[in-house]
Amino acid sequence: MKRPTIADVAQRAGVSKGAVSYALNGQPGVSEATRQRIIAIAREMGFNPSSAARALSGASANAVGLALCRPARTLGIEPFFMELISGLEGELSARSYGLMLQVVSDQETEIAVYRRWWGERRVDGVFVCDLRIDDRRVSALKELALPAVVIGGPGHTGGLASVWSDDAGAIVEVVEYLAALGHRRIARVGGLNGLLHTETRSEAFEAACRRLGLDQCVTVPSDFTGEDGARATRRLLSSGRRPTAAIYDNDVMAIAGLAVAQEMGLAVPGDLSIVAWDDSPLCKLVHPPLTALSRDIPAYGAHAARLLLAAIEGQPIGAAQDQTAHLTPRGSTAPPRRA
Amino acid sequence: MKRPTIADVAQRAGVSKGAVSYALNGQPGVSEATRQRIIAIAREMGFNPSSAARALSGASANAVGLALCRPARTLGIEPFFMELISGLEGELSARSYGLMLQVVSDQETEIAVYRRWWGERRVDGVFVCDLRIDDRRVSALKELALPAVVIGGPGHTGGLASVWSDDAGAIVEVVEYLAALGHRRIARVGGLNGLLHTETRSEAFEAACRRLGLDQCVTVPSDFTGEDGARATRRLLSSGRRPTAAIYDNDVMAIAGLAVAQEMGLAVPGDLSIVAWDDSPLCKLVHPPLTALSRDIPAYGAHAARLLLAAIEGQPIGAAQDQTAHLTPRGSTAPPRRA
DNA sequence: CTGAAAGCGCTTACAG
DNA sequence: CTGAAAGCGCTTACAG
Numbered sequence: 001m002k003r004p005t006i007a008d009v010a011q012r013a014g015v016s017k018g019a020v021s022y023a024l025n026g027q028p029g030v031s032e033a034t035r036q037r038i039i040a041i042a043r044e045m046g047f048n049p050s051s052a053a054r055a056l057s058g059a060s061a062n063a064v065g066l067a068l069c070r071p072a073r074t075l076g077i078e079p080f081f082m083e084l085i086s087g088l089e090g091e092l093s094a095r096s097y098g099l100m101l102q103v104v105s106d107q108e109t110e111i112a113v114y115r116r117w118w119g120e121r122r123v124d125g126v127f128v129c130d131l132r133i134d135d136r137r138v139s140a141l142k143e144l145a146l147p148a149v150v151i152g153g154p155g156h157t158g159g160l161a162s163v164w165s166d167d168a169g170a171i172v173e174v175v176e177y178l179a180a181l182g183h184r185r186i187a188r189v190g191g192l193n194g195l196l197h198t199e200t201r202s203e204a205f206e207a208a209c210r211r212l213g214l215d216q217c218v219t220v221p222s223d224f225t226g227e228d229g230a231r232a233t234r235r236l237l238s239s240g241r242r243p244t245a246a247i248y249d250n251d252v253m254a255i256a257g258l259a260v261a262q263e264m265g266l267a268v269p270g271d272l273s274i275v276a277w278d279d280s281p282l283c284k285l286v287h288p289p290l291t292a293l294s295r296d297i298p299a300y301g302a303h304a305a306r307l308l309l310a311a312i313e314g315q316p317i318g319a320a321q322d323q324t325a326h327l328t329p330r331g332s333t334a335p336p337r338r339a
Numbered sequence: 340m341k342r343p344t345i346a347d348v349a350q351r352a353g354v355s356k357g358a359v360s361y362a363l364n365g366q367p368g369v370s371e372a373t374r375q376r377i378i379a380i381a382r383e384m385g386f387n388p389s390s391a392a393r394a395l396s397g398a399s400a401n402a403v404g405l406a407l408c409r410p411a412r413t414l415g416i417e418p419f420f421m422e423l424i425s426g427l428e429g430e431l432s433a434r435s436y437g438l439m440l441q442v443v444s445d446q447e448t449e450i451a452v453y454r455r456w457w458g459e460r461r462v463d464g465v466f467v468c469d470l471r472i473d474d475r476r477v478s479a480l481k482e483l484a485l486p487a488v489v490i491g492g493p494g495h496t497g498g499l500a501s502v503w504s505d506d507a508g509a510i511v512e513v514v515e516y517l518a519a520l521g522h523r524r525i526a527r528v529g530g531l532n533g534l535l536h537t538e539t540r541s542e543a544f545e546a547a548c549r550r551l552g553l554d555q556c557v558t559v560p561s562d563f564t565g566e567d568g569a570r571a572t573r574r575l576l577s578s579g580r581r582p583t584a585a586i587y588d589n590d591v592m593a594i595a596g597l598a599v600a601q602e603m604g605l606a607v608p609g610d611l612s613i614v615a616w617d618d619s620p621l622c623k624l625v626h627p628p629l630t631a632l633s634r635d636i637p638a639y640g641a642h643a644a645r646l647l648l649a650a651i652e653g654q655p656i657g658a659a660q661d662q663t664a665h666l667t668p669r670g671s672t673a674p675p676r677r678a
Numbered sequence: 679c680t681g682a683a684a685g686c687g688c689t690t691a692c693a694g
Numbered sequence: 695c696t697g698a699a700a701g702c703g704c705t706t707a708c709a710g
Contacts, residue, residue, distance in 0.1 A: 003458055005703055016681050021705055029706095031679060048458025052400070053703035055391035056686045063439070063461075076422035076636075077620045083415035089442040098461060100402070101440045103428040119342055119387025121687090122402075122437060226624040252624065259626035281416050285565040285591065286625065287598035297415075344687055355697050360689055368690095370695060392687035395702045460703090681710080686703105694697080 004045045013041045024049070051098075055121055063098035064308055065123040067110045069130060074224055075103065077252055079280035080297060081129075084151070087301025088127065095309060097124075107132075111140045118146045124312045127151055127304055128160070131196045149308040151300070153319055156196050161317035163304045167197050168204035170293050170325040171247070174275050175208040177327055178245045182335045183273065187243035188219040189232045189253055198249065201277075205247070216241065222253060229253025233260040237272070244336035245273040251280050254290055258332065269334035279328055288331030295325040343384045352380045363388070390437075394460055402437035403647055404462040406449045408469060413563055414442065416591055418619035419636060420468075423490070426640020427466065434648060436463075446471075450479045457485045463651045466490055466643055467499070470535045488647040490639070492658055495535050500656035502643045506536050507543035509632050509664040510586070513614050514547040516666055517584045521674045522612065526582035527558040528571045528592055537588065540616075544586070555580065561592060568592025572599040576611070583675035584612035590619050593629055597671065608673035618667055627670030634664040 010017045015030075015038065022029040023038035030038070055061045066088065068075060075081060085099075092099055100123055104110040114137070117123045125147035128137055138158040141148045150157045153164030178186050188205050191198040202219050209217035220236065222228040229248060236243055237260065248254035254276030261272050268274055268288060276283050279292035300322050311317045349356045354369075354377065361368040362377035369377070394400045405427065407414060414420060424438075431438055439462055443449045453476070456462045463486065467476055470491035477497040480487045489496045492503030517525055527544050530537040541558050548556035559575065561567040568587060575582055576599065587593035593615030600611050607613055607627060615622050618631035639661050650656045 003460070006705095007703075017704075018682080018706075019680065022680095025705085027706090029679070034679085046454065046458065048455050050395070050703050051459040051461045052391040052394035053686090054705075056389070056395055056688085056703080057705040058686085061391070075425055076418035076420075078421075079415035081415075082417075082421055085440070086414055086442045089440065093441055096455075099440050101424070101428065101438050102432055103425045115385065116387050116435075119385065120390040121342070122390045226620055230624070252621075255621075256624040259624055259628075262626040281565055282591075282594075282621075285569070285595040285598055287601040289598075345689095346687075356688075357690075357698080358696065361696095364689085366690090368695070373695085389687050392702090393689075395687080395704085396689040397702085679710105681708105683708085684706090686705090688702090690700090692697105692699085694695105 004047045006047070006049065009038065009042050009045060009047050012045065013038050060312075061121050061124050062096065063100055063123050064092065064305075064312075065100040065102070065114070065117050065126040066129075067102045067104050067113050067126070069104050069107065069110050071105075077226065078224070078250060079282060080250070080278055083280070083297035084129075084301040087298030088305045089301075090298065091302040091305035091309075097309070107136055111137055114141060114144060114146060118144050125149070125308045127308065131156060132194050133196055133199060135196075147308065147311045149304050149311060149317070151304050152196055154321075155319075157319065161307050161311045162319045163300065163307060163322050164319060165295060165300065165322045166324040167200050170277075171201050171204045172208045173327050174247055174293065175205065175212065175214075177329075178247075178273065178275070178333070179212045179214060181245075181273070181333065183245040184214055185216040185241060185243040186214060186245045186247065187217070187236045188247040189229055189236075189249060189257065190219045190221050191224055191249040193221045201249065216243075218243075222249070224250055224253065226252045226256035229256040230260050233257040234264070237261065237264055237266065243272070245275070245333070247275045247277070249277050251276045251278045251282050251290070251292065254292075255282060255286055258286055258290065267337075269332050270337045273333040273336070275327075275333060277325070283330070291330045291333040292328050293325040294328045295323050299323065343386045345386070345388065348377065348381050348384060348386050351384065352377050400460050400463050401435065402439055402462050403431065403644075403651075404439040404441070404453070404456050404465040405468075406441045406443050406452050406465070408443050408446065408449050410444075416565065417563070417589060418621060419589070419617055422619070422636035423468075423640040426637030427644045428640075429637065430641040430644035430648075436648070446475055450476055453480060453485060454483060457483050464488070464647045466647060470495060471533050472535055472538060474535075486647065486650045488643050488650060488656070490643050491535055493660075494658075496658065500646050500650045501658045502639065502646060502661050503658060504634060504639065504661045505663040506539050510540050510543045511547045512666050513586055513632065514544065514551065514553075516668075517586075517612065517614070517672070518551045518553060520584075520612070520672065522584040523553055524555040524580060524582040525553060525584045525586065526556070526575045527586040528568055528575075528588060528596065529558045529560050530563055530588040532560045540588065555582075557582075561588070563589055563592065565591045565595035568595040569599050572596040573603070576600065576603055576605065582611070584614070584672070586614045586616070588616050590615045590617045590621050590629070590631065593631075594621060594625055597625055597629065606676075608671050609676045612672040612675070614666075614672060616664070622669070630669045630672040631667050632664035633667045634662050638662070
């Protein structure tokens with residue numbers, strides 16, 4: 001059987017197409033009895049209104065977009081994005097919104113994708129990840145007047161709606177914890193320079209170390225890949241006075257760091273304490289399990305989705321703060337062994 | 340400025356809407372000079388044809404769908420899916436096809452999603468993952484006449500198009516390799532029972548062991564999570580005559596297995612050799628790095644995307660074999676230490 | 679409460 | 695080679 005249209009349902013019910021539309025969309029204009037009858041017939045016929053036709057009439061695409069700007073290799077390995085996506089998804093599909101996904105190679109392409117999606121009326125709004133300082137996407141989105149929610153911040157969103165998590169507060173908690181354990185030399189393997197959250201963490205890390213009088217702390221940048229995390233760790237552990245604790249900006253690098261320590265014959269946590277940012281199940285799989293900064297990423301995504309849907313409805317949305325990551329101590333942190 | 344429509348372009352160019360359509364879609368019906376002029380004007384105005392209007396006229400949604408039926412936690416941690424998606428994506432976006440993504444909790448929901456997508460004309464075709472034996476989705480898809488490519492096999496696709504990889508051949512290579520190293524007691528931590536590829540691997544594993552006279556080989560099932568992989572490993576390593584080598588059906592479980600061995604004071608590869616199925620970057624991050632069955636997952640995805648696009652065009656597509664995974668030996672395998 | 683009609687933005691035969 | 699028109703499947707004022 002062909003896919004039924006609203007006309008088929010109307011004919012079968014002996015009413016006009018308009019009546020079917022009203023009945024199915026919960027609009028006034030049909031009696032309750034007629035509505036129920038129409039709904040029953042539509043269900044029985046397996047009728048689904050054409051999203052194209054609805055979009056053309058109602059101007060709403062009933063879909064939102066997510067463009068991911070990371071190379072395939074990094075994307076695959078970082079649990080963060082899939083968890084985020086499943087969070088977005090749960091909220092979206094509950095309201096029968098679709099999610100369009102596209103992997104892009106750079107910001108210019110990403111902007112072009114937004115432009116095309118919006119021009120094609122394929123999406124009603126988009127999510128923006130990996131916010132940068134002076135992010136060109138922000139101005140492009142405002143120019144397009146495309147509803148958007150930035151996943152990141154605080155600030156630098158140019159007035160776009162956003163959800164953010166207090167990274168600065170979280171890293172302070174970690175530094176204070178390590179300091180309390182007795183660590184004086186703490187290294188941090190940071191994320192990509194230029195990303196707002198990397199900068200936020202770097203500043204907060206430095207300030208916290210200064211405040212606690214830890215004058216031998218250092219941040220080395222990385223590209224988030226395990227390889228780079230391993231390389232950075234090797235360098236740090238080969239230096240004259242090596243750190244006794246290391247904080248990694250994602251879980252993958254933390255795991256790579258753990259492997260490097262083992263490879264160099266150092267005990268974790270005896271010779272090196274390790275803290276991972278983002279607590280995916282990976283952290284519990286290695287030996288010792290990694291102390292990590294945990295937060296509910298799917299919930300973060302769901303939060304973002306609710307905001308975007310509200311923004312699409314025209315509600316004025318500002319910056320919403322999500323849960324702050326909290327420290328989950330496991331076997332990879334301990335007081336430093338006496339030198 | 341509002342999003343321009345084809346009428347705006349036509350007016351600006353001083354031609355009919357039909358002419359603009361012909362020019363932009365490379366159809367005959369306009370002179371080359373006019374075509375070029377129209378194209379230039381459309382570009383300058385930033386015109387993108389409404390996908391809804393196109394879909395309504397042309398009957399093609401220019402999008403395909405992927406429903407993922409795994410809990411959020413497993414999805415996030417398995418590099419496989421993100422790599423697959425980026426492979427699909429590359430091929431799709433090159434032909435400006437969109438990808439609709441939805442996370443579902445079970446097969447019935449997945450079928451309902453297919454039904455809705457197709458009814459709404461949101462997608463022109465779908466990808467099917469995690470093929471099962473007697474998979475209800477296969478018959479549902481055939482009933483809907485929704486173009487589909489099954490990512491998996493061989494067989495059990497009910498005549499739907501498919502891409503598959505020779506898992507049986509790959510596992511034979513592993514077993515022969517381990518046997519050549521001198522292993523006699525090989526364990527396998529398999530994937531979810533009921534998944535076709537799990538069954539395929541299990542049978543091939545058993546047959547290979549029998550052929551080589553390894554009569555103490557065993558497969559234990561798991562749910563693909565690291566936790567379950569760890570649990571299975573603990574059980575295997577606690578048994579009277581513990582295996583000297585273990586094969587894991589995904590990389591996450593292999594890593595969990597490695598941690599369990601370390602936790603129990605066993606040396607890898609001295610006391611236990613480990614082989615991971617699916618060689619993500621994770622395998623190279625741990626110490627020792629894991630011997631793995633490698634294949635190009637993004638290429639696998641791209642292959643699937645090409646097939647689906649061809650199927651949508653009405654070409655008859657059968658079962659296409661993709662690259663077989665090959666063994667990449669690393670530090671986690673060696674001859675068993677003399678008992 | 680219901681029906682007939684216009685309109686969304688395209689594509690595609692069909693005349694000129 | 696070009697223009698005018700129908701039609702895709704909906705939604706939504708507008709009359710009855």
